[in-house]
Amino acid sequence: MGWLHRHRSVTPYLLLLPGLAWLALFFLVPLGFLGYQSLQTGTFESGYTFDWAFSNYWDALSTYHEQFVRSFAYAGIATLVALLVSYPLVYWIAFRAGRWKNVFLLLIVAPLFVTYLVRTLAWLNILADEGPVVGALRDLHILGPEGRLLATPVAVVAGITYNFLPFMALPIYVSLEQVDQRLLEAAEDLYASARQAFLRVTLPLSAPGIVAGTLLTFIPAAGDFINAQLLGTPRQYMVGNVIQSKFLELLDYPAAAALSFILMALILVALLVYARAVGSERLTG
Amino acid sequence: MRRVRRYVLPAYALLAFVYLLLPIGVVILFSFNAPSGRFNYVWEGFTLDNWLNWDAVPGIRDAVIKSLELALVSTIAATVLGTLLALAIVRHRFRGRGATNLLIFLPMSTPEIVLGASLLTLYLNMRIVTGFITIFIAHVLFIVSYIVVTIKARLIDFDRHLEEAAADLGANEWTTFRKVTLPLLAPAILSAALLGFALSIDDFVITYFVSGPTTTFPLFVWGAARVAVPPQVNVVASAIFVVAILVALGNVLWGLRSRRTALEPMPQALPVPEQLHHAEPA
Numbered sequence: 119m120g121w122l123h124r125h126r127s128v129t130p131y132l133l134l135l136p137g138l139a140w141l142a143l144f145f146l147v148p149l150g151f152l153g154y155q156s157l158q159t160g161t162f163e164s165g166y167t168f169d170w171a172f173s174n175y176w177d178a179l180s181t182y183h184e185q186f187v188r189s190f191a192y193a194g195i196a197t198l199v200a201l202l203v204s205y206p207l208v209y210w211i212a213f214r215a216g217r218w219k220n221v222f223l224l225l226i227v228a229p230l231f232v233t234y235l236v237r238t239l240a241w242l243n244i245l246a247d248e249g250p251v252v253g254a255l256r257d258l259h260i261l262g263p264e265g266r267l268l269a270t271p272v273a274v275v276a277g278i279t280y281n282f283l284p285f286m287a288l289p290i291y292v293s294l295e296q297v298d299q300r301l302l303e304a305a306e307d308l309y310a311s312a313r314q315a316f317l318r319v320t321l322p323l324s325a326p327g328i329v330a331g332t333l334l335t336f337i338p339a340a341g342d343f344i345n346a347q348l349l350g351t352p353r354q355y356m357v358g359n360v361i362q363s364k365f366l367e368l369l370d371y372p373a374a375a376a377l378s379f380i381l382m383a384l385i386l387v388a389l390l391v392y393a394r395a396v397g398s399e400r401l402t403g
Numbered sequence: 404m405r406r407v408r409r410y411v412l413p414a415y416a417l418l419a420f421v422y423l424l425l426p427i428g429v430v431i432l433f434s435f436n437a438p439s440g441r442f443n444y445v446w447e448g449f450t451l452d453n454w455l456n457w458d459a460v461p462g463i464r465d466a467v468i469k470s471l472e473l474a475l476v477s478t479i480a481a482t483v484l485g486t487l488l489a490l491a492i493v494r495h496r497f498r499g500r501g502a503t504n505l506l507i508f509l510p511m512s513t514p515e516i517v518l519g520a521s522l523l524t525l526y527l528n529m530r531i532v533t534g535f536i537t538i539f540i541a542h543v544l545f546i547v548s549y550i551v552v553t554i555k556a557r558l559i560d561f562d563r564h565l566e567e568a569a570a571d572l573g574a575n576e577w578t579t580f581r582k583v584t585l586p587l588l589a590p591a592i593l594s595a596a597l598l599g600f601a602l603s604i605d606d607f608v609i610t611y612f613v614s615g616p617t618t619t620f621p622l623f624v625w626g627a628a629r630v631a632v633p634p635q636v637n638v639v640a641s642a643i644f645v646v647a648i649l650v651a652l653g654n655v656l657w658g659l660r661s662r663r664t665a666l667e668p669m670p671q672a673l674p675v676p677e678q679l680h681h682a683e684p685a
Contacts, residue, residue, distance in 0.1 A: 130495035134503060137484040137547060141506050144544045148521035155524045203419055210416040220655050224648070225420060231647035232427055234605050235624040236640040239632060240426035243433060246444055280426065333512065341514025344607065348628060358516050365520055365612065371527070378520045382513060389512060 156375035166372060174376040182360050182377065189356040190384070192271070192346075193339035196278040197286070200335050201328065203279070204287035209320075212294040223291065227284045234281065238348050241277050242268065245349070269351045277345035285334035293327030294320070333392065337385055357381050427644065434637035441631035453634040457642075460635045466623035467639055473535070473619060474603040477542035482596045484543070485550030486588075492551070493558040511548045518545060519612030526613065533615030541613045542606065546599040553598060557591035594654055601647060 156174055160166040179186070204226075211222045229237055245251055245267040255261040267273045297320055305315040343358030352359075357377060364374035433443055437450035458464035492503060510518060522541050526533055565587065569579040607621040614622060624636050 127497075130491040130497040133487040133491035133495070134497075137488040137551075138503065138506065140484060140543060140547065141510065144522065144525070144540055145506075145510050145518070148525035151524040151528050152517075152521040155528070203422070206412060206415050207419040210412050214412065222420075224651055224655065226423060227651075228427060228644075228648065229423055230605070231601065231644045231651070232430055233621055233624065233640045233643060234607055235621050235628065236430055236636060237426050239624070239628060240429040240433075243429050243444055244426065248445065280422075283423070337512055337514060341516045341608075343516065358514075361516055361520060362611075365523060371524065374520060375524060378517045382517045385512070385514065 152375045152378060155371050156379050158372045160372075162369040162371075171372065174372050175380065178373055178376040178380060182357065185355055185357045185360050186380070186384070188354070189340050189358065189381070192275050192278060192356060193336050193342075195275050196282065196339050197332055197336045199275070199279045200283045200286040201290075201331065204283055204331070205290060205324075205328075208287050208291040208294060212291055212297075223288075226287050226291075229280070230284055235344065235348075238277055238281065238344055241273065241280070241349055245273050245276075268349060269354075271350070271354055273349040274345050274354045277349045278339050278342055281342075281345065282335045282339050285338070286331035289330035289334065290324055290327035293324045293330075297323045329392065333389065336388070340385060341381060430637050430644070431641045434634055434641045436634055436637075438634065443632055443634050443637070453638050457635050457638045460627075460633045462618065463620075463623060463633075463635055463639065466618045466620045469535075469617060470604050470620040473538055473542060474600045477539055477546060477603045478596050478599040480539075481543045481546040481550055481599050482592060485547045485595060485599075486554055486592055488547070488551045489554035489558055493555055493561075507548050507551050510545055511552075515545070515606075515608040516612075519609040522609070523612045533613050534617050537613045537615065538610055538617060538619070541609045542603045545606070545609060546602050549602060550595040550599050553595035554588070554591050557588065561587070590657065597650060597654060604643065 154168060155166070157171050158166040158168050159171045159174075207226070211219055211226075215222050232240075243249065247266050247268065252261065252265070252267055255267075256263060256265060261267075267276075301319050301323075302315055305319050310318065340356075341358050343356055343362050346354045346356050346359055358381075361374050361377045361381070364370045364377065432446070434453055435449050435451070436443055436446055437448040437452065438445070439447055488503075488507065491497070492500065492507075519541070522537070522544075523533075525531075526537055531537060566579050566583050569583045570576075574582065605621065606619075607625065610619055610622060611625065618626070620639060624632065624640075627633060627636060
């Protein structure tokens with residue numbers, strides 16, 4: 119310990135070393151390999167060789183642009199719906215739920231305690247053709263007599279929304295919780311109506327939570343393939359489904375790697391735009 | 404009108420909770436179903452058989468044990484690495500602090516499928532055989548960032564005075580850390596570890612890429628979903644859910660209690676001026 123005391127400036131590096139080494143070795147290095155793999159040509163049988171095959175990227179984009187558009191559209195809609203569902207809910211918890219706040223919060227994260235795949239499969243029961251939801255919608259003539267929800271974009275987007283909603287709700291709750299009540303009283307004293315006070319005070323103050331929630335929902339949603347696979351059909355497949363099947367079933371590694379890189383790059387671009395708009399310190403904490 | 408509007412928000416909240424909790428109810432309900440065929444989609448009758456014979460389905464017991472083992476070792480490793488990282492970031496000034504923060508943040512903002520795919524390319528190119536160890540590496544990687552964030556939040560509003568007091572009383576750095584810092588941080592480390600455990604036991608996407616022949620519980624469900632999901636899957640998921648909820652409740656209550664005792668004024672034998680100063684009128 120004496121040596122450490124004399125070299126205090128070394129301490130942070132010693133603390134960082136194991137964690138950063140892990141992140142570098144198993145996050146950065148693999149990304150390098152992914153890039154390397156994405157520029158290879160060949161087949162699984164004959165082996166892949168590296169030859170700067172940038173055409174892989176072009177091929178991936180032109181063949182699967184439909185899946186890319188679908189991924190971002192589904193993720194965008196799911197994020198928006200999650201925001202609309204969770205904002206009033208956490209608003210109620212933060213300002214009206216009183217001493218039961220923590221219990222209600224626990225109810226919001228409760229779905230995360232059910233295995234991801236199992237809670238997605240539960241929607242198979244709920245949305246089944248002979249199930250109660252489809253029955254009710256048919257009776258109300260919102261769906262035709264043969265209409266169904268499973269195997270439609272509605273089911274896939276509903277599944278994605280459900281699975282990532284807690285990631286939207288929690289950050290918004292945290293930001294609402296920090297809203298200083300005295301500011302709302304001040305607004306009231308200055309003759310602001312309830313609506314004005316909400317729009318001019320509460321909503322802007324909860325913006326950081328909305329930003330964080332949007333990212334935490336959108337990023338995993340855009341890369342998801344489980345909902346499309348379990349609740350949809352190949353006509354609802356997203357980029358994740360293509361990457362998954364190319365990597366693990368078709369063993370077409372270069373194409374799969376190029377697709378992964380494009381997905382990550384698109385998400386990073388979206389993130390940077392967001393970071394510029396709200397300040398990067400808020401994103402990385 | 405006002406009276407009606409007063410009920411809009413609670414009613415909305417109630418509906419939202421129904422939406423959030425309905426699938427959980429379905430999962431638990433169908434763990435008691437007695438399907439006549441292979442498919443567990445329609446309610447056919449109540450039975451306890453699935454719970455009594457939860458491991459009657461070949462492979463399910465091994466998968467559950469594998470998941471628990473993985474979650475345990477990954478959580479321990481990630482908690483150690485994450486705590487050290489959080490201490491370094493909050494407590495020390497050093498070169499490359501921004502880059503460190505970024506490196507910790509990036510895995511969280513990368514889709515799981517890309518994390519899984521890139522690790523798989525690493526293993527393929529290095530000719531590493533996938534299995535338990537490769538899943539362990541992947542789990543520690545994706546958990547560690549969440550652990551850092553959780554502990555960091557707690558460390559930032561940490562009362563340094565207690566550590567300074569220990570130093571004033573002649574404790575060296577290591578003793579101060581062991582006797583003061585660590586016990587005070589224990590609740591934060593525990594919540595971080597619980598989060599890590601939950602993330603690991605639930606992970607499907609990354610595990611799917613790097614698992615090789617090893618089967619965890621989520622992988623078992625995936626395999627079963629291609630044919631027909633037996634009600635025993637619902638049993639295991641319900642059991643995990645109940646345990647997780649109980650642990651989370653315990654953690655919430657423990658957090659409330661330790662915060663209360665920390666805020667409570669010291670016994671009257673010790674009139675500390677600082678506290679008298681901050682004492683609120685009853």
